[in-house]
Amino acid sequence: MENVVEFNNVTKRFKDFSVKNIDLQIQRGFVHGFIGANGAGKSTTIKMMMNLLQPDAGEVKVFGMDYKTHEKAIKERIGFVYDANVFFENLNLKDIKRIVAPAYKHWDNTLFTQYVEQFELPLNKSIKNFSKGMQMKASLAIALSHHAELIIMDEPTAGLDPIFRRELLGVLQELMLDGNRTIFFSTHITTDLNRIADYIAFINRGQLVFNDSIHDITENYALVKGRTEFLDRDTEKAFVHINRLSTGFEALTENVSSVKRTFGDSVVVEHATLEDIMFHLKGGLQHV
């Protein structure tokens, strides 16, 4: 399996926050979801992937190349979508295209026109008068029109209505028909991921908790509910995090089989959603 992006022990420190020792591999040909609470380090990680930030330690490789020596070659092959509009807001889409298109060797005007039609985008209207959804579609049309192999998106579905989110996922799935493409996107709307993501990376307080296939996640993690008296120092070891309530406990395990061995049928074992996992790994109720 070829890795499109590789983070090796990457650290970036800020005054009040840091992203520490990130080891992240992104496999070619798959959709990778990137989840974590607000301020967990998602944007910092994406910025390092785009070389908008340089790590203090460790190395970032994209397509096996280093930004220090191959910045242009790397960025030629990346399509990017950010959550906020980065395009000159006073310009219309036609002018923005005139600025962006010549930057890429493989810009495909026919493809761009096709996306503009598909997304029903006006060419002569200032981008600042676009709705959030239209701005997003415009970014997407630009990101997809130079045959990029890696599409990096920071919160692409934030602030979009469910119908457009569904539409967007359809567009992304169509891109994935080409097995050479890779999509990496951060989000906190986890239902988007359940549909199309192949791998999920989860970052919490600046540290990468896991980066696994959705199968491994659904097979390993589970939500366990039961009576509080079943918990003791020994049985607690089976859980990553436990919420004790007056009505019983709810806990997250990353080892379903050991829970089944320990508790048998005395507890309820349920499929854990990504949200359940995020919530419990973040520390659950106690820290909120």
Add this chain to the structure above:
Amino acid sequence: MFNLIRRDFIIQKRQLVMYVLLILFFVLLGRQDPAFIFLLASIIIPVNTIAYDEKPETNILMNSLPYTRNEIIASRFLGTIVFIILATGVTSVLMYVFNRPFTTTDIAISSSLALFLLSLYLPMSYIIKPGYSAPTALISFLVLAGIVPPIVSYLGERLTSVTDFLLNLPVPIFYTSALLLGIVFYGTSWGVTTFIYRRKAF
């Protein structure tokens, strides 16, 4: 590189008409020194371009496209020269059409002053917080416009030996050395700005 410079024209294509009208206004007014009009025309576009450039979104966009940081700064410095030449050309034409006298000395003074001012302004604009550099530029310009002429004339009176020396230099040597000095200054500013920009985080 050419694309990066062309971008400034696309962004400001509407404002360009405004700039020409503004210059025309000063030409028709006919009160100001020709060198001042040339200078104003030369720096107004670069200062405005920088105001666009310093927005964080713009930096994120430019740096996500396949450009290196060195190229982005290089285009800024080369673009500035292109704008000075164009502005000087347009102003000359307007002056000529409306029959205002001017000399090549006016142009030489305005161009070297513009280069000098922008050499200071460009690196500064990448340090100052976004949104503050244009007001800073305006205030500095007014302050300089207020204090430089008296200082120059004061120095001219007092340091007669220096001015005599400068005035006695053969004209070609005087201009050549002024030009060289300008290039060295501009080049240094370019280097410093690249150094600053490479370390910037967006």
Add this chain to the structure above:
Amino acid sequence: MQIIISNNSKEPIYEQITNQIKSSILSGELPEGAAIPSMRKLAQDLQISVITTKRAYEELEKAGFIYSIVGKGSFVAEQDLEFIKEKKLKVIEEQLSAVIMNSREIGLSLDDLQQLLNILYEE
């Protein structure tokens, strides 16, 4: 090829896919050598992730139901239908024996049992 997926089922999605493709093959709906959609196309059509269809196809390949040729796609493999039928028949025999044992325990007659079977079979 029709595949219906339930997101609320306890059965994992990849298993739903493998089971449905298997029964299409066993029923003869998908004949030997027939092309089945690429895993990426199937993922798009079902609006699920590629890795899920990939896993389904891998399991089907392991069990000998399909084979894949790089660059060409996936096809239904040659099936030893007689052998599979025989195996299934054996399972049915075992299950029926259990049914008969249970029936005897509660004194259900053969006629009654046949009647019950008829009703269930018709459903």
